[in-house]
Each structure stands twice: as structure tokens, then as C-alpha cells.
Amino acid sequence: MDKTRSSDGTDIAFDRLGEGRPVILVSGATCTRAVHAPLAELLAADFTMLNYDRRGRGDSGDTLPYGVEREIDDLGAVIAAVGEPAAVFGNSSGAVLALRAAADGLPITKLALWDPPFMVDDDAPRRQREYVTQLTALLDAGRRGDAVALFMTTIGLPHEMISGMRQSPMWPGLEALAHTLAYDAAVMGDSTLPTDLAASVRIPALILTGSDSGAWAANAAQALTSALPTAQHRTLDGQNHAVAWDALAPELKEHFSRSA
Incomplete structure (x- = not known):
């Protein structure tokens, strides 16, 4: 490195x-x-x-x-x-x-x-605004795991899969990166x-x-x-x-x- x-x-x-x-x-x-x-x-x-x-x-x-x-x-x-x-x-x-x-x-x-x-699609900016609002609220509340789950839901992963992932050894690593979801959201702008x-x-x-x-x-x-x-x-x-x-x-x- x-x-x-x-x-x-x-x-x-x-x-x-x-x-x-x-x-x-x-x-x-x-x-x-x-x-x-x-x-x-x-x-x-x-x-x-x-x-x-x-x-x-x-x-x-x-x-x-x-x-x-x-x-x-x-x-x-x-x-x-x-x-x-x-x-x-x-x-x-x-x-x-x-x-x-x-x-x-x-x-x-x-x-x-x-x-x-x-x-x-025309509805994309509205969906992105809602996602950013929810993500910001979860991160501000320190709910890092829920923030990751929100992202995974947004990209289409089923709830059963996300629930299983939350019990897996990989989940703490994902939570450690939760704050950077806001960074990626900023990169995406309104998603269009x-x-x-x-x-x-x-x-x-x-x-x-x-x-x-x-x-x-x-x-x-x-x-x-x-x-x-x-x-x-x-x-x-x-x-x-x-x-x-x-x-x-x-x-x-x-x-x-x-x-x-």
C-alpha cells in the first residue's frame, strides 16, 4: 500500500x-x-x-x-x-x-x-430526493445499519436477502462505510x-x-x-x-x- x-x-x-x-x-x-x-x-x-x-x-x-x-x-x-x-x-x-x-x-x-x-424516467429525481432525505435522517440518528439497508432496498435487493445479510459477518464492514452512501448520493446528483x-x-x-x-x-x-x-x-x-x-x-x- x-x-x-x-x-x-x-x-x-x-x-x-x-x-x-x-x-x-x-x-x-x-x-x-x-x-x-x-x-x-x-x-x-x-x-x-x-x-x-x-x-x-x-x-x-x-x-x-x-x-x-x-x-x-x-x-x-x-x-x-x-x-x-x-x-x-x-x-x-x-x-x-x-x-x-x-x-x-x-x-x-x-x-x-x-x-x-x-x-x-421522469420520476427519477423525486425518488432520489426521497432516498437522500431518508438516508440523511438515518445517518444523523446514527442508524448506520438501517442506512445500509435503505440503500440495498433502493437498488432492488429483497427484504429477506437484506435481513440475512444483517446477520452475516460482512455486515459490520458495510456499516463502517454507511456514511459514504451520502457521498455516492452526492456524486449521483438527481440520478439522471x-x-x-x-x-x-x-x-x-x-x-x-x-x-x-x-x-x-x-x-x-x-x-x-x-x-x-x-x-x-x-x-x-x-x-x-x-x-x-x-x-x-x-x-x-x-x-x-x-x-x-
Whole structure:
């Protein structure tokens, strides 16, 4: 593990492995960098992989108040630690953070985005407002487990599954990350696609979705691919939102290896 320092003084922890063009991995909600460790291993033969903990997670620090611009600065600090522009893979809400960072002008050479969770229906902003209101109330009351359960309910997990997870050894780790659900909510904004922001991102982008992720993922990918000036969309057959890394790695290798 290594650390770099963001512009507000927050320490950001990352693992570096492999050799070649740099690729940075950005995780989604309720995840530390551990989620991408197997993916980094799969790609390390071809790239220099940097797998980092977003602020407030794992071995990284946190500085309040939270701001999306601070998370963008964190990614910028990881790129600076590489010493050259880097490609970026973003997973779920991490894909949205990566997109925002590219639009902000960070030295990103290419994007690959897995299941960016934009919503395209007219009711999406109302649902997001209600979720943020409930999440904020639970976090303010110190009900971290209920906050995680709310998030899981919002993304469609059945109540029986969530109840079982609350009894599992993994649950304390999820509760430890509960406060960062508010960070991901801020990254998502009103949950709809910011088309003007996407239109400003002119680097090569690959949008990847699972055939079993759900209609929301296919709809989001279609909208984002149309909005980005230079984008391709591929669907991985048999994959859902919890993609198998050995299915994803060849797609990332091909995309990041291209000269343009």
C-alpha cells in the first residue's frame, strides 16, 4: 500500500502493481479498494494498476465537509502519483465519479464505465430526493445499519436477502462505510444523466453493461453512449451488476490497449 495526499490534505491509500500504461480503478457504493483487487491482478500483466480507496473508506482519510469536487481532487492526486495521464475504470457510482472527473479536465486518457446507474424516467429525481432525505435522517440518528439497508432496498435487493445479510459477518464492514452512501448520493446528483456534462467529455469511452443487470442499466448505457462524443457500448452476456472480473478484464484490456 502507498498513499498520496489530496489537495485538502486528505491521505488517499492505493495499491500499485504491474507495468505498462497506468489504469486507475474507481469503486462504487459500499466498497473499499478490496473489491477491485482481483481485477487489478488480472490486468497487472499489461498495465500499471492503481487501485485506491475513495475518501472515507478503507485506509484513506476523510475531511469534512464532503464535496464531489474533493473526490475529483482525490482521483487527481492518484493520477499525479503516477506521474503521467492515466486511463480510468469506474464501477457503478464510481463510473459516474470518473465521468465527472473527466469532464472536470483531469488528465484521463480513456474511460471504461461499468453499469453507470443513471435513471432515465421522469420520476427519477423525486425518488432520489426521497432516498437522500431518508438516508440523511438515518445517518444523523446514527442508524448506520438501517442506512445500509435503505440503500440495498433502493437498488432492488429483497427484504429477506437484506435481513440475512444483517446477520452475516460482512455486515459490520458495510456499516463502517454507511456514511459514504451520502457521498455516492452526492456524486449521483438527481440520478439522471447530465447530458451537457457528458457531451463535454471527448476522450474514448467504453460503456459496459451486463445482460442481466436490468433494463435500467441498458437504458442508462444507451443514453450515455448517445451523449458522449466518442463512446462505444458493449453488453456482457450472462453478467449482472456484480460482474465477474474474468469476464470484464478482457474488455478492459482491449479498450485500454488501443492506441486511440
